[in-house]
Amino acid sequence: MQIHIAQGHNPPHNIHGITVVIDVIRAFTTSHHAFRGGLRCIWPVATAEQAFALRDEHCPEALLAGEVEALPIDGFDFGNSPWEIDQAELQGREMILRTTNGVAATLRARDSQQVLVAGLVNARATAHYLREQNPPCVVLVASHPTGDEDVACAEYIRGLLGGDGISYDAARQRTLNARAARKFYDGRHPRLRAQDIEAAASDGGDNALVMAVSFEPRPCIRPLPR
Numbered sequence: 001m002q003i004h005i006a007q008g009h010n011p012p013h014n015i016h017g018i019t020v021v022i023d024v025i026r027a028f029t030t031s032h033h034a035f036r037g038g039l040r041c042i043w044p045v046a047t048a049e050q051a052f053a054l055r056d057e058h059c060p061e062a063l064l065a066g067e068v069e070a071l072p073i074d075g076f077d078f079g080n081s082p083w084e085i086d087q088a089e090l091q092g093r094e095m096i097l098r099t100t101n102g103v104a105a106t107l108r109a110r111d112s113q114q115v116l117v118a119g120l121v122n123a124r125a126t127a128h129y130l131r132e133q134n135p136p137c138v139v140l141v142a143s144h145p146t147g148d149e150d151v152a153c154a155e156y157i158r159g160l161l162g163g164d165g166i167s168y169d170a171a172r173q174r175t176l177n178a179r180a181a182r183k184f185y186d187g188r189h190p191r192l193r194a195q196d197i198e199a200a201a202s203d204g205g206d207n208a209l210v211m212a213v214s215f216e217p218r219p220c221i222r223p224l225p226r
């Protein structure tokens with residue numbers, strides 16, 4: 001199995017392999033918490049306008065979550081926040097998600113046999129699935145174009161796959177110390193909570209889910225059956 005790490009919003013072609021889009025702070029931590037809370041599926045979209053249009057035209061019951069410049073979007077139900085998601089009743093619901101990095105990269109990741117999304121919270125479960133599938137090539141996409149937290153998670157997963165890697169503790173520390181994490185510690189906005197970074201740096205344990213993306217008829221993220 002070849003393993004490549006890429007960074008940014010444009011995943012490379014990976015026609016015969018599996019692509020894993022990584023967003024630790026916070027899109028796929030938020031997504032994982034939502035699925036653990038009983039959410040059925042996530043419709044990722046590029047803009048807030050697309051989120052409102054999708055809800056109004058196709059999924060009137062869907063909840064809206066996401067951020068612009070990390071802050072909640074007017075008219076949305078939730079920020080891009082695992083803490084807020086944990087407070088909600090999500091059983092059987094659907095959610096439309098707009099985020100700057102994880103969602104943006106996922107929407108551009110089509111040229112692959114399979115696309116998964118991951119954070120530290122489900123890194124071990126994702127690596128276990130990749131080992132089982134044993135594709136010829138795995139591309140790990142650190143979706144933040146310049147940040148360290150997604151690269152750290154990619155290096156952790158690469159190690160779990162038998163390549164050059166780092167420990168979970170090292171990946172956790174790099175998440176807690178990431179530049180994107182700082183704004184959650186300094187009290188600058190009441191909805192940027194330190195708890196979100198603690199969630200992002202946590203290991204989801206043995207109940208963690210593998211999250212997969214389908215693209216037709218429109219992009220959709222769902223947990224794989226366990």
Ligand SMILES: O=C(O)[C@H](CS(=O)(=O)O)OP(=O)(O)O
Nearest residue numbers: 025026027070099100101102
């Ligand atoms: O809301 C987030 O956590 C980020 C934006 S930033 O990196 O914190 O500025 O969006 P995401 O798509 O989850 O990386």
Ligand SMILES: [Mg+2]
Nearest residue numbers: 023025026101
């Ligand atoms: Mg991020």
